[in-house]
Amino acid sequence: MEEIEASGTGMPQLDITTFSNQIFWLVVTLVVLFYIMSRVALPRVAAVLADRRGTITSDIAAAEDYKLRAQEAEAAYNKALADARVEAQSIIDAAKAEMQEELDQQIAKANAEIAAKSSESERRIREIRDSAMEMVTQVSKDATGDIVEAFGVPAEASRIDEAVSARLKGGAA
Amino acid sequence: MEGDIAEMGKFIGVGLTAIGMGGAAMGVGNIAGNYLSGALRNPSAAPGQQAMLFVGIAFAEALGIFSFLVALLLMFAV
Amino acid sequence: MDQFEVKALFGGDVSWYTPTNVTLWMALTVVAASALMIFGARGRAIIPTRAQSAAEMTYGFVYKMVEDVAGHDAVRFFPHVFTVFMFVLFANLLGLIPFAFTTTSHIAVTAVLALTVFLSVTALGFILNGPKFLGLFWVSSAPLALRPALAVIELISYFARPVSHSIRLAGAMMAGHAVAKVFAGFASALGAAFFVPVLAVTALYALELLVAVIQAYVFTILTCVYLRDALHPSH
Numbered sequence: 001m002e003e004i005e006a007s008g009t010g011m012p013q014l015d016i017t018t019f020s021n022q023i024f025w026l027v028v029t030l031v032v033l034f035y036i037m038s039r040v041a042l043p044r045v046a047a048v049l050a051d052r053r054g055t056i057t058s059d060i061a062a063a064e065d066y067k068l069r070a071q072e073a074e075a076a077y078n079k080a081l082a083d084a085r086v087e088a089q090s091i092i093d094a095a096k097a098e099m100q101e102e103l104d105q106q107i108a109k110a111n112a113e114i115a116a117k118s119s120e121s122e123r124r125i126r127e128i129r130d131s132a133m134e135m136v137t138q139v140s141k142d143a144t145g146d147i148v149e150a151f152g153v154p155a156e157a158s159r160i161d162e163a164v165s166a167r168l169k170g171g172a173a
Numbered sequence: 174m175e176g177d178i179a180e181m182g183k184f185i186g187v188g189l190t191a192i193g194m195g196g197a198a199m200g201v202g203n204i205a206g207n208y209l210s211g212a213l214r215n216p217s218a219a220p221g222q223q224a225m226l227f228v229g230i231a232f233a234e235a236l237g238i239f240s241f242l243v244a245l246l247l248m249f250a251v
Numbered sequence: 252m253d254q255f256e257v258k259a260l261f262g263g264d265v266s267w268y269t270p271t272n273v274t275l276w277m278a279l280t281v282v283a284a285s286a287l288m289i290f291g292a293r294g295r296a297i298i299p300t301r302a303q304s305a306a307e308m309t310y311g312f313v314y315k316m317v318e319d320v321a322g323h324d325a326v327r328f329f330p331h332v333f334t335v336f337m338f339v340l341f342a343n344l345l346g347l348i349p350f351a352f353t354t355t356s357h358i359a360v361t362a363v364l365a366l367t368v369f370l371s372v373t374a375l376g377f378i379l380n381g382p383k384f385l386g387l388f389w390v391s392s393a394p395l396a397l398r399p400a401l402a403v404i405e406l407i408s409y410f411a412r413p414v415s416h417s418i419r420l421a422g423a424m425m426a427g428h429a430v431a432k433v434f435a436g437f438a439s440a441l442g443a444a445f446f447v448p449v450l451a452v453t454a455l456y457a458l459e460l461l462v463a464v465i466q467a468y469v470f471t472i473l474t475c476v477y478l479r480d481a482l483h484p485s486h
Contacts, residue, residue: 011245011246011249011250011255012253012255012256012257012357013255013356013357013358013359013421013425014246014249014250014358015257017265018257018265018271018273018359019359020266020267021257021265021266021267021268021269021271021273022257022273022354022357022359022360022363023267023359023360023363024267024268025271025273025274025277026273026277026354026359026360026363026364027363028277029277029278029280029281029338030334030338030364030367032281033280033281033284033285033334033337033338034330034331034334036281036284036285036288036289037284037288037330037333037334037337038330038331038334040285040289041285041288041289041292041306042288042310042329042330042333044288044289044292044295045288045292045306045307045310046310047295048292048295048296048299048303048307049307049310049311051295051297052297055297224316224319224320224472227465227468227469227472228469228472228473228476231419231465231466231469231473232415234419234423235415235418235419235422238418238419238422238423238426239418239422241422241426242418242422245425245429
């Protein structure tokens, strides 16, 4: 505090001889600063801020657009998927029906063949049985004729036939 | 001698102006405390009132600064 | 107190046009403010650099303050308010540099600033609202008998505005620097225990940084409050 006493002027703030100087330079400074700020600095910053706001809005709009398009694409994809599924189902059904039809045909054909074959076999079996019967009859008759002749009785073919037939029929019955 | 007594009175007066600081301290503390208690009751409204907080503190503080100014004037200008 | 003395830069007496340390530090204030707002924002990038976003934050901060406090139609005075804010802010901050001269610690400077605000706001109020501007002093919500007394009080407080507006800023700046000076004087007086006041000055310096910004903010927000009164005197 000594140096203040020494300077003797008290507070420099109350020294009115310097007021005019300070006021003059303050006014100059404020005018210069105002022109720099309002003409150069603030419009630039405002332009940058407006630019950014514009960019952000347009980016958001673009993002919105992309989102919409993505949703559309997803819907289309889902639709395609559903269509493909339906088509695949119809193809499967058609193939199944075709296969079934063919299978039925084959089965019917096979059944017919089997039936034909079995009837043929039956017919042959019957033939064989018939011929075997015929042969048995013939052999019986021949043997009977031989046996009757061996007894020394003249064999009458018609009677022997009758007798053997009657016997066989009775035996068969 | 007379000058010494005047000097003494000056210093006593300057010292007394320091009491003004206490008043400013009470005012600022009151504002800040009330702001805090209000902010704790309703935290969502607090940020909107921050400007008013600073304005109030500035007003209260200005009066403390006035007492400081009186001290300076007594000390150096009278 | 010699830190507050106005000295001619090149010697000689101080007359109104002499370049003094006031001139120097005010010029540095203009340079610093322009450096932030023009060179900081010169990239004009969509994604800002650090300096650019500091410039944009300052712009947005003051813009929002004008819009919120003074109202939407006060935005056309935004450059004026911004100039005041930048001047006070950078004068306060540059004053904190050691050996610097704090222009805003001088009552002559802050008084001219406050009077400029006061006179232009008052003129604006009369130009925009005519005689209705006087409604600011006629408190229509109060009982009729009280209104003349309130009008006197309002009138006194209205004319006290530039006084408190200027003395607050000058006083806060002067007080901070004077206290720092006193503590620094203790450091040389205490000898071996010098670190105690040095620590105190360090803490005080941090507080002064805060005060420098807050005083600029308060000066600007009060300007906005006065501007709102001029634009909407009925409130």
